[in-house]
Amino acid sequence: MAAAPEAKFTEEQVLWVKQHTPKLMTFAITRPEAYRFSAGQFSRLGFRDGEGFIWRAYSIVSAEYADTLEYFAVLIENGPMSAKFAEMKTGDTILLDKTATGFLLPERFPDGKDLLMLATGSGIAPFLSILEQPEIWQRFDRLALVHSVSYVGELIFNDRLAALAEHPLIEEYFHKFHFIPVTTREQTGHTLGGKRIPELLKQNILAQQLGWQFNPTDTRFMVCGNPEMVKDTLQTLLDLGYTMHRNRLPGQILLENGF
Numbered sequence: 001m002a003a004a005p006e007a008k009f010t011e012e013q014v015l016w017v018k019q020h021t022p023k024l025m026t027f028a029i030t031r032p033e034a035y036r037f038s039a040g041q042f043s044r045l046g047f048r049d050g051e052g053f054i055w056r057a058y059s060i061v062s063a064e065y066a067d068t069l070e071y072f073a074v075l076i077e078n079g080p081m082s083a084k085f086a087e088m089k090t091g092d093t094i095l096l097d098k099t100a101t102g103f104l105l106p107e108r109f110p111d112g113k114d115l116l117m118l119a120t121g122s123g124i125a126p127f128l129s130i131l132e133q134p135e136i137w138q139r140f141d142r143l144a145l146v147h148s149v150s151y152v153g154e155l156i157f158n159d160r161l162a163a164l165a166e167h168p169l170i171e172e173y174f175h176k177f178h179f180i181p182v183t184t185r186e187q188t189g190h191t192l193g194g195k196r197i198p199e200l201l202k203q204n205i206l207a208q209q210l211g212w213q214f215n216p217t218d219t220r221f222m223v224c225g226n227p228e229m230v231k232d233t234l235q236t237l238l239d240l241g242y243t244m245h246r247n248r249l250p251g252q253i254l255l256e257n258g259f
């Protein structure tokens with residue numbers, strides 16, 4: 001990603017870093033007063049790197065109204081930004097591009113009753129932010145989040161999702177929510193095991209699990225994660241008769257490649 005010109009970024013402070021597993025971490029940074037974003041968007045974060053900079057995109061995990069900015073990073077072997085994150089500690093300086101971007105915004109759907117959020121790996125991050133916005137709970141009758149990871153130890157947000165039941169802005173709506181964890185390389189008693197998201201859609205397993213009937217009038221799909229998953233899920237949904245949402249041509253599907 002090209003370096004942002006100097007005037008286009010601010011220098012922020014790392015407030016905390018939490019290493020959940022050797023490759024999964026969350027961290028928070030200071031939020032400039034002027035920094036605005038919509039839940040579902042991503043920031044560009046950077047570091048000075050020798051003579052230049054390194055910049056990468058990270059979906060914002062925090063709510064729009066949060067005082068700080070939180071992120072979730074999957075550390076990639078031999079990845080340049082991952083190496084910076086692996087060394088990062090509280091008090092370090094991190095660069096924040098002044099503009100948040102992205103179109104994975106549930107408010108873009110003008111209609112629909114049931115919102116199905118489909119994520120793999122770090123693709124859960126924008127949905128964690130979206131789920132802290134009361135407007136989305138008022139807007140939809142039912143909300144479901146599907147998070148696919150390879151192994152159960154990678155499901156690090158179970159407690160955070162459960163805590164929405166006591167979130168002051170969300171608790172009254174929490175009964176509308178379903179969380180379906182999926183472990184593709186492991187069978188457990190409490191996750192859907194062994195099948196990837198496109199297969200779960202093709203075989204109608206997700207609808208059965210939720211007790212919903214997916215249909216173009218009511219169901220809206222938001223998809224984020226592994227680009228191959230996004231591509232395969234889009235094709236599956238198109239084959240099932242759904243269409244991409246465009247502002248001038250409303251449909252049922254919104255997508256974002258999570259890397």
Ligand SMILES: Cc1cc2nc3c(=O)[nH]c(=O)nc-3n(C[C@H](O)[C@H](O)[C@H](O)COP(=O)(O)OP(=O)(O)OC[C@H]3O[C@@H](n4cnc5c(N)ncnc54)[C@H](O)[C@@H]3O)c2cc1C
Nearest residue numbers: 056057058059072073074076079080081082122125258259
């Ligand atoms: C719109 C957008 C939002 C993003 N949001 C996040 C986020 O919230 N959290 C996050 O960890 N990353 C996110 N990424 C990816 C992130 O920008 C970096 O690519 C990633 O942190 C790895 O950086 P790197 O320099 O270590 O390796 P890179 O050289 O950037 O990547 C090396 C390879 O690692 C794989 N890879 C990259 N990112 C991931 C990932 N997240 N999960 C699995 N495999 C990956 C790809 O195959 C890639 O080619 C996002 C990317 C985009 C485009």
Ligand SMILES: NC(=O)c1ccc[n+]([C@@H]2O[C@H](COP(=O)([O-])OP(=O)(O)OC[C@H]3O[C@@H](n4cnc5c(N)ncnc54)[C@H](OP(=O)(O)O)[C@@H]3O)[C@@H](O)[C@H]2O)c1
Nearest residue numbers: 074076120121148149150184185196197198226228229232
């Ligand atoms: N997780 C691992 O065991 C593993 C192993 C080797 C390397 N890596 C590397 O580690 C890094 C992070 O990986 P990650 O596991 O967080 O992210 P990831 O590889 O994107 O996997 C996250 C989830 O997405 C699923 N997925 C991958 N491709 C898909 C597709 N085309 N359609 C539907 N679902 C799909 C995975 O299923 P599957 O489990 O079926 O792939 C898994 O459930 C990446 O660089 C990856 O290449 C991971």
